[in-house]
Structures are given as C-alpha cells and as structure tokens.
Amino acid sequence: MNSMSLLMLRLRVGLFERIERVLKRHSLVGNHRFFDPGTFDWVAGVERHHAEIRRELMSVLRFQDAIPNFQDISTEQAVITNDARWKTFFFTVYGRRMEKNCAICPVTSSALSGIPGMTTAFFSILLPGKSIPIHRGPFCGVLRYHLGVKVPAPADSCGIEVGGERAHWQEGKSLIFDDTYLHRAWNASDQVRVVLFVDFRRPLRFPFSILNRLWLSWISMSPFIRGMQLRHKHWDRVFEDTYRAIGD
Numbered sequence: 001m002n003s004m005s006l007l008m009l010r011l012r013v014g015l016f017e018r019i020e021r022v023l024k025r026h027s028l029v030g031n032h033r034f035f036d037p038g039t040f041d042w043v044a045g046v047e048r049h050h051a052e053i054r055r056e057l058m059s060v061l062r063f064q065d066a067i068p069n070f071q072d073i074s075t076e077q078a079v080i081t082n083d084a085r086w087k088t089f090f091f092t093v094y095g096r097r098m099e100k101n102c103a104i105c106p107v108t109s110s111a112l113s114g115i116p117g118m119t120t121a122f123f124s125i126l127l128p129g130k131s132i133p134i135h136r137g138p139f140c141g142v143l144r145y146h147l148g149v150k151v152p153a154p155a156d157s158c159g160i161e162v163g164g165e166r167a168h169w170q171e172g173k174s175l176i177f178d179d180t181y182l183h184r185a186w187n188a189s190d191q192v193r194v195v196l197f198v199d200f201r202r203p204l205r206f207p208f209s210i211l212n213r214l215w216l217s218w219i220s221m222s223p224f225i226r227g228m229q230l231r232h233k234h235w236d237r238v239f240e241d242t243y244r245a246i247g248d
Contacts, residue, residue, distance in 0.1 A: 020140045020180065023212060028203040033163040035143065035176040042114050043174050046147055046196075049111040050172035056105040057123055057149050057194055060089055067125065068235040074228050080135050085127035092121045093228050094220040100236050108196065115145070117201030119216060123149070124197035126158070126187040137179030139219075140202065141212040146175045147196040152189035160185040169195060 024031045029039055037043045060067070067087040071078040090098045091105070091112055102109035112121050119142055126132075137144070148169035152158055159168045163181035177183070179199075187193040204212055219225060 023140055023202070023204060023208060026205040026208045028205060029143075031178070033165045033177060033181050034167060035178075037174040037176055040176065042116065043145075043176075045114050046111045047172055047174060049107055050147065050149070052107040053105075053111060053147070053196060054149050054171070056108050060104065060123065061125075061192065061194075064125075066235075068232075072235065073231050075231075080133055083130075085130035086132065087125040087127070089123040089125070090121070090232055092118060093232060094119050094216075094225045096220075096229055098232060098236070112196075112198065115198060115200055117203075118198055119201065119220075120197075120199040122197055124195050126185070126193045128187060128190045128192065131186040131188075132184055134182050134184045136182050139215075140178065140180045141204075141216060142179075142199040143202050144177055144179045145196075145198040145200060146177075147198075148173050148175075149196055150192060150194040152187070152191035152193055157189035158185075158187045158193045169193070 029035060064087065067089055069084050070081055070086045070088045073088055073090065073093075089101060091102055091109055092098065097109075112118060115121075124146075146160075146169065148171045151169045151171045155168045155170070159166055160175070160177075160183060161167075162177045162179075162183040167175055167177075169175065201209075201212060201216065203209070
C-alpha cells in the first residue's frame with residue numbers, strides 16, 4: 001500500500017470513528033456491552049413464540065447439509081470462519097426478505113416482523129466444537145439480538161463474551177448487545193447450538209435516527225450486500241431441492 005492509499009485509509013477510519021462517537025452519544029438506550037432486554041418492549045412478544053420457533057428450527061435442521069455456511073453467503077466472514085461448522089438460515093438480508101425461508105418458518109417470520117428497525121435476521125447454527133474468534137461488528141448504528149432457540153447443557157458449555165463480559169444463552173430467553181465491542185462466541189458441547197440472530201437499528205435521538213436510517217439504506221444497496229443476496233439465491237435452490245427430495 002503506497003503512502004497516499006494509507007493516508008486515505010486513515011482518514012476514512014478516523015471519520016468513521018467520529019461518526020460512531022456521535023451516534024453513541026445520542027443513543028436513546030445508553031451505551032452498554034449487554035443491554036437489559038426489558039428495555040425493548042418487543043422482546044417479550046418474540047420470546048412468547050419460542051416453542052413454535054424451536055419446532056420450525058428442528059424441521060430445518062433435518063436438512064443441515066443443505067444449509068449454507070456463513071462464509072458461503074457473506075464471503076467477508078472467511079476471516080473468522082472457514083469451516084463447515086457455522087451455518088446460517090436467513091430470513092432477511094438488510095431489509096430484503098428471503099421469501100422461501102420465511103414460508104418454511106412462518107411463525108418465526110411473523111415474530112420477526114414485530115421487531116422495529118430490523119435489518120438482518122437468521123438462525124445462527126454453531127455445530128459442536130465451533131469457536132468464533134474475537135472480532136467486532138462494522139457499525140454501531142445497529143444492535144444485535146439473540147434468542148436462545150436450541151441451547152445445549154450445561155449452560156457454560158456455550159457462551160459469548162462482549163468487551164470482556166461473559167454471558168450464556170438460555171432457551172427462550174434473549175440477549176442484546178453492541179457488537180462493535182470486541183466479542184467472541186463458542187460451542188464447546190457435543191450438540192448443535194442455535195440462536196435467532198437479529199440486527200436492528202439502534203434507537204437514536206432525532207435527527208440522528210434519520211441519518212442512521214439513510215446510512216443503513218445506503219449500505220443495503222452496496223455491492224457487499226447485493227452480493228450476499230445473489231449468493232443466497234443459489235443456496236435457496238440447493239435447500240429447496242433437498243427439502244423437496246427428503247420431504248417427498
């Protein structure tokens with residue numbers, strides 16, 4: 001990288017850091033590693049559907065080999081996962097519904113529709129022994145939600161650490177955190193661990209809420225997101241073919 005390219009990169013990083021500081025300063029829910037789920041009035045509505053969401057998940061897991069790895073959809077994830085032990089069953093990719101998957105899991109899809117500002121949602125499936133190394137999310141304008149859908153025992157065999165704070169999933173219970181803190185996750189059990197994984201817009205004061213919405217809208221039209229959506233079409237066909245073959 002030549003000196004001019006390095007300078008431009010530093011300027012972009014510096015600008016982005018300033019934008020993040022401004023957004024966090026105008027957060028309506030404060031700034032925490034983990035947030036109290038009770039702060040968000042929609043959480044209880046999602047948790048009420050846990051049993052039905054779990055039944056839909058178990059149906060999907062019958063076709064586990066046809067479920068894409070995360071890096072198959074989002075190639076940038078290859079820096080943190082390059083094996084076949086983190087699989088993703090998407091419902092929404094930056095505002096675009098994956099209609100076939102939503103039809104396969106109608107209760108899950110309906111529960112997700114009650115989350116204001118949702119940008120992305122999927123079943124995040126960690127196979128036994130999978131660890132996700134330390135990394136950080138790209139933008140503080142969203143917060144991350146996890147509903148424990150299938151959680152192995154004992155509780156401490158699976159977990160997540162955000163900014164040095166550790167938590168463990170519970171079936172039917174929610175975690176909400178800021179993924180721009182360095183974080184990692186693991187499944188040290190001999191069973192599959194699944195959470196319903198959602199990114200949603202961080203509640204912000206006006207006019208920063210509008211600016212955040214515009215920024216996320218721009219991201220949704222970027223080549224990165226369009227690439228994810230196109231790659232998902234291929235995996236749609238793979239899953240549908242397998243679903244029909246085994247289902248028949």
